[in-house]
Amino acid sequence: MNENEYSITLLGDSISKGIVYDEEKGKYIILKDSFCNLVQDKLKGAVYNAGKFGSTIIKGSKRLYEDLTKKKPDIVLIEFGGNDCDFNWQEVAEKPFEEHKPNTELNIFEETLKKIIINLKELNIIPVLMTLPPLDPNKYYKWVSERSQDYSQNILKWLGSVNAIYSWHENYNSVIIKLAKETQTNLIDVRSEFLNTDNYTSYLCADGIHPNKLGHKFIADKLTDYIRSNYNFLLKDADTM
Secondary structure, X not given: OOOOOOEEEEEEOHHHHOEEEEOOOOEEEEOOOOHHHHXXXXXXXXXXXXXXXXXXXXXXXXXXXXXXXXXXXXXXXXXXXXXXXXXXXXXXXXXXXXXXXXXOOHHHHHHHHHHHHHHHHHOOOXXXXXXXXXXXXXXXXXXXXXXXXXXXXXXXXXXXXOHHHHHHHHHHHHHHHHHHXXXXXXEEOHHHHHHOOOOHHHHEXXXXXXXXXXXXXXXXXXHHXXXXXXXXXXXXXHHHO
């Protein structure tokens, strides 16, 4: 890896893209100080943000192979799971006693992520996995069920308990950790770092799942720590350390 010509591709969903919910404007916006931009400012090389709002790992894998021929990255940082584990909450609310499947079933999520890892390594590209920032189940339940009281009650009937949201989300995170071990792939465990804080929910937006500005700063610090430990020469301040 040439420290002056290397490149990193960040492959992920809206968290990678830097999407946050602006409560004053009442809408989602792209955060200028996203973790990607904050890390980019500290690096000598180039970072290409291939994150996309609403992306699942299936959509992301298709986008990756298009980007590989164009960008030819040395490192690909992979962040998926939040949209994959999500459900169509309107359908759940309308039919709370029926079976509902997530956007990407867990076994498909695992198979696709493993395939991405293997393919990248075959191309001599370094894959790095990132765990999922934890969601706040209470905030997220309120967010997806606020349409009406009946809507809210029906979603809860289907879930059984609000904490089921957290457990389901954590299942996808467990797959990321499992594959990192199985394939001997580098892992940046931001989830554990969040959970080790006094109040991780303070790092999340009102929707309970997207990191806010403070959360992006937190992730950026953890990514920088990882780079400093593994690829210190890529940092602009490496010569002064």
